[in-house]
Amino acid sequence: MHVTVLTIDLRALEHNFHYLKSKLKSNGKIMAVVKAFGYGSDALEIAKKLQELAIDYFAVAYVDEGISLRKAGIETPILVLHPQPQNFSACIEHCLEPGLYSKRVFKAFLKIADEQQLEHYPVHVKFNSGLNRLGFNEKDISWLANHLNQSNSIIAKSLFSHLAASEDEKERDFTLGQINAFKKLSTSLSKKLSHLPWLHQSNTSAILNFPEAHFDIVRTGIGLYGYGNAAKYDEELRPIASLTSVISQIHEIAAGESVGYNRAFIAEQNVRSATIPIGHADGITRIYGNKKASVTINGQKAPILGNVCMDMLMVDVTAIDCNEGDEVVIFDQKNKASSFAESAGTISYELLTDIGHRVTRVFKR
Known part of the structure; x- marks a missing residue:
């Protein structure tokens, strides 16, 4: 055994989970981000512990990360944040739910879903609200509504976006602008759909700083691992x-x-x-x-x-x-x-x- 050791305290993980949960309304749901090997710890052990705690969802960056969780016995729903079309068949095989962020990616997944004659397979539609990294824009809403309403193969489980600076008090106005932009985008699309998708935009810092952005479910990564991006929250969280x-x-x-x-x-x-x-x-x-x-x-x-x-x-x-x-x-x-x-x-x-x-x-x- 290597004498250099990374000790992971799963009791601290449980504490952080309950602390973050306490910041939500009574029916608030949590999506645990376990990408990048569980932020360098061990995604499988982290996911097993959180599944014991009845976590609502997991999120990973790539399909192979989700497959590893499934092979380890994780049954909780898993969102893949940045899937690539060449992995969509494996995504479906392992019951992973893709985040769809562009027309190219959307059409590629829809094509495979139709070919496999899937019925209401859950997908997650990502909007770009200002991070300018991934996501659909306002001009895409009618196109999205038409394709979602005409398809029996897929269904929008959620609409989501990502905040750029929710930990930075100096950027508070920018963050509020992102929140309002996402509200506008998601409301516009939801009105055109025959069902109401979940909404999510909050990362750890938004859970702590922007309750108006909690919506239906929140995503937390670094908070579960013990860091709140501010001294007052770091005192409450426990590094795992x-x-x-x-x-x-x-x-x-x-x-x-x-x-x-x-x-x-x-x-x-x-x-x-x-x-x-x-x-x-x-x-x-x-x-x-x-x-x-x-x-x-x-x-x-x-x-x-x-x-x-x-x-x-x-x-x-x-x-x-x-x-x-x-x-x-x-x-x-x-x-x-x-x-x-x-x-x-x-x-x-x-x-x-x-x-x-x-x-x-x-x-x-």
Whole structure:
């Protein structure tokens, strides 16, 4: 077993689920986003726990992620947010529900649904309300209504969109504009349909900041994993992942000597360095090097020296009482991944989803 370990606390996951649920009206539904290997943790274990908690829906980015969940015994409905036409047959085979975001994708799925003589297969229609990434626009509404009403093969289970900056108070007016745009788009299409689809637009930050955008169901990713994108919410949520390692070796570096590749760190005075068996192949990329980020050893911060290597990094332990074999905390519930990421100018999402698969996963139940 690799000594670098990502410990996943499923009790913290349950706490986060109930906290987010408490922010909704009594009949509010939750869609758990478990894409990208469950935000770097383990999508299968996360999904199993959430299914035990009676989660309403799952969302993944791609069809193969949904297939993995189905093969692991997940029976809860699964929305595929960004499916590709070449995977539509597999999508149907595994009872996955596609998000349809363009005429090309819509027609491709409808063609296969007709060929297989499906009846009211659930699909989810995505609108672009301002993120300008994926989605239909206002000019497409009549086209969508005609095709949905004329088809017995598919049915619009939901209409949805995605917010661009719901965590940013400075962009509040923009977010409210997105919410109003989605209301207008979804109302316009819904009036033309013979049934009423669910609506959803909220991500984690909107769950916490914009109750007017909760609609019929909300989507949460980072919140389930313990981060609310604001200090006041981070106090309420519990990070589910702790990344730890050990000290492999300690070196005495004389003034003038260098540490690591390209001699990126040169000691100005005598330094004591510790080598840790985790590197950019494990998700701690080179952006964290050169003292931008620090690990924690025996309760004290040890800045990263020089460039991060593929399998190792070196830290400054000159002022720390430590020995080879001692535990090293990269992040945990106290030393949060969000703080580690921010020290190098990135976000918790990137750090968490970068954690490599050779890092051992251990689960607290």
